[in-house]
Amino acid sequence: MPRPMRSTKFRANVDVERLAPFLEDIYGKYNRKDLIHPDPLEFLYDYSRVEDREIVGLIASSLAYGRVVQILKSVSSVLATMGSSPFDFVVAGDRSVWKRCFSGFRHRFSGSEDMVDLFCGVRRAIDLYGSLDRTMAQALKETDSAFQGYCRFAEWLVGKEKRNSLLPFPGRGSACKRLMLYFRWMVRRDEVDPGGWSSLSPSDLVVPLDTHMHKIARVLGFTSRKNGDFRTAVEVTEAFGLIDPGDPVKYDFALTRFGIRDDMELEALFEEVKPKVGGTVG
Structure with missing residues (x-):
């Protein structure tokens, strides 16, 4: 642990x-499902496969800043482009495909390049470890604390030096609310949080x-x-x-x-x- x-x-x-x-x-x-709306968490319920849900959760949490109406609109737009299986969309694509798919995308400070870079990071992680859950497990294995594991996870997805408005880097000191929200969705399991990950436990959050x-x-x-x-x-x-x-x-x-x-x-x-x-x- x-x-x-x-x-x-x-x-x-x-x-x-x-x-x-x-x-x-x-x-x-x-803590009731009928109180989720308006919350980007609601998108995760459309995906029963964990490999799809963990990608949807990363997208939804990464876009969870600004006005809630715009957040829901942006997440819905990205997911509509990805089709019925976000996992399949990622593993079958590459930078050139995603640049075409998300040309003109904009959510406040985040543009198409941020989204494409995020997909590239997710694809790299899946190629190396098979899933984002197993990517986190490897990050924890190579570090000494949950915090360092969070940093390693973000570093692998975006890069330690490169900045991406969609994925905050814990090592820079911010609360990283969106990343911590993502972990909550994927680790906890109750009436609201769908869970699916085994790399972290709720006590690590x-x-x-x-x-x-x-x-x-x-x-x-x-x-x-x-x-x-x-x-x-x-x-x-x-x-x-x-x-x-x-x-x-x-x-x-x-x-x-x-x-x-x-x-x-x-x-x-x-x-x-x-x-x-x-x-x-x-």
Whole structure:
């Protein structure tokens, strides 16, 4: 098993006795498949084969930045081009084919070259190891920690020096929310996360830290850091790990419905949190 990551000197003063039942209640109420939309995770349910799903998940998570309407539109466009089996599309193609297929593609800062480079990286990984899951297994085998495994995985797909707006590199310090989201989808298995990978266990995962989760974590007292970087993501993960060490990202989906869905406001969650954190929020 990969060595666990450790964050900064700060340690959250988590009242497990009060927060654990609260978070379990939130999980029970909101970790439901009917609450997924609008979330790019919904695309993964169209693919029963893991070899297809892991490619769809990488595409959907990589495009998960910006306005949600545009995210869903961009993911849908890419998948429509790939046909019924994204795996077959990748292993049968090459750079010249993908350049033609995605000519003119644009999603905010990401253009066709980013998408083509990502496909080239996926094709290389599949040629070498057979799947993205086995690519991650090899990355973990060659490194000493889950974090280093994440870095090696991203390096193999994109290159350590080359930048690609679709795939963040953990070694540069950002929270890498999209990559951590991808790992959550592929590793966890419950009513929401479809799973399929065996290279990582849920205990290896890091919370996909975006603006919503950062706010929630600060309100819960899980971090005092204002910078939403990878160190903060690990710190928040460790705090959740005090409640469920085997599955610290378990509550991510349910909590982040607040502020993402129009019918679930973040302030409503904060009102529920107040009695659990001493009556103050902020």
